C-alpha cells in the first residue's frame with residue numbers, strides 16, 4: 085500500500101486532521117483540500133488512488149465532484165461522507181457512481197476497511213473500463229468480450245452483452261444492487277460474478293433464500309444470538325451478516341421478507357452494524373448487500389407489503405436478467421455449453437443436437453429459463469440412443485403439459501378421485517392435498533418458493549405440508 089496517494093476533502097479542520105492522521109497511519113500519502121476549488125486543483129496535478137469527500141462544502145456539493153471524477157478519472161474510486169441519517173444523500177451518491185459512503189460521525193474502523201477495499205480495487209485494475217452509465221439501460225450495448233470470469237455468462241445477444249457490461253461496472257462499486265428477472269434467468273450467477281469480479285473476491289459470498297427461513301428464526305439467522313438468550317440457544321451463534329463480513333450477502337427472494345424483519349434489516353444495512361439476540365453491544369459489519377427477486381417489488385411497496393424505505397435502500401441500482409424469451413438467439417450457445425458440461429460430468433460421449441432439435445428448443449416456451457434448459461438437456465442425454473439428440477428426445481410436450489397441467493388439477497379442472505367406501509373424509513382430503521403439492525412442485529421445477537406461490541400458500545406452510553406428507 086506504500087506510496088498510494090489519497091485525496092481528502094472536508095472543510096472542517098478538526099475532521100480533516102483526524103482523517104488525514106488516520107490515513108497516514110495506514111501508510112498512505114495524503115493530500116487534504118478544504119473546498120472544491122482546492123480539490124480540483126489537486127486532482128489536476130496528481131495521480132490519486134482514492135478520494136474521500138464531504139457532501140457540503142463552502143463552494144458547492146461533493147456530489148458534483150463525484151460526477152466530475154466519474155467523467156474525468158473513471159478508475160478513481162471516490163467515497164462520500166454523509167450527514168448522519170441522510171440516507172437519500174448516500175443513495176444519490178451511489179447512483180452517481182460513488183464507490184461507497186461513510187456517515188458522520190465517521191467510524192474510523194469502518195473507514196479503514198472502506199479504504200482498504202477501494203485500494204484493492206485500484207490495485208486489481210488491469211483492464212481499461214468502459215465509460216458507460218449505470219442507467220443507460222436502452223443504449224446500444226458495446227460488445228464486452230466474454231473473457232475471464234464473465235465467460236461464465238453464456239450468450240452473445242445484445243441483452244446479455246448489456247448485462248456483462250453492467251456487471252463489470254457494478255463489481256467496482258459497493259452500491260446495493262437489486263437483481264430482477266424471471267425464475268432461472270441467472271440472478272444468482274450474476275450476483276456471484278459481481279462478487280468475484282470485485283475487490284471482495286477473497287471474502288465470503290453468502291446467498292440466503294429469504295423465503296426459506298422460518299419467521300421465528302429469522303433474527304437469529306441474520307444477526308446471531310448469545311448463548312442462553314432464548315430457550316434452545318445452547319451456544320453463541322454467528323449470524324449471516326457476521327459470516328459475510330468482508331464479503332457479500334445475497335438476499336435472494338427478498339420479496340418474501342416479513343415486514344418486521346424488513347425494519348431490522350434496514351437498520352443493519354444503514355448502520356453497517358448488527359446486534360446479536362441477547363448481546364448488549366452492536367458489532368460493526370463490512371458487508372456488501374445484493375438482493376434478487378423474480379417478483380416486481382414496486383407493486384408490493386404500493387400494497388404495503390414491502391417497506392418503501394428498504395426498497396429505496398436496496399434498489400440503488402437495478403440489474404435485470406433477461407429471460408430466454410427475450411434472447412432466443414442465445415439458446416444454441418447455451419445448449420451446446422450445457423451439453424458439454426453434462427456429458428463431461430456424467431463421463432459419457434457428447435451427442436450432437438440435431439438441427440430439428442435445436443429449432444424445437446428455440447421455439448420452446450421456457451418458463452423456467454436456463455434452469456429448465458439444463459433439465460431438458462439432462463433428460464435428453466439420458467433418452468438419446470444414437471449419436472444425436474432428436475426432437476423426441478427433448479420431450480418438450482411433457483414440459484408444456486407441466487406448464488398447463490398443474491393449473492388443471494390445482495384449479496380443480498381435472499376430475500377428482502372418487503371417495504372409497506372405507507376412506508374417511510380426512511384421508512380423502514389429505515390424498516388430494518398431497519397430489520396437488522406434488523403437481524405444483526413438478527410444475528415449479530421443484531422450486532419450493534414458486535410452488536407455494538402457485539398454490540396460494542406461504543413458503544412456511546408449504547414446508548410444513550411437505551414434511552407432514554414426507555415429500556422430499
Ligand SMILES: Nc1ncnc2c1ncn2[C@@H]1O[C@H](COP(=O)(O)OP(=O)(O)OP(=O)(O)O)[C@@H](O)[C@H]1O
Pocket residue numbers: 236237238239265266267268269270271272273274336376378454455531
Ligand atoms: N447466461 C447464463 N450462462 C450460463 N449459465 C447460466 C446463465 N444463466 C443461468 N445460468 C445457469 O442456470 C441455472 C439457474 O441460474 P440461477 O440460479 O442463477 O437463476 P436464478 O434467476 O437465481 O433462479 P431463481 O429465480 O430460481 O432463484 C444455474 O445453473 C446457472 O449457472
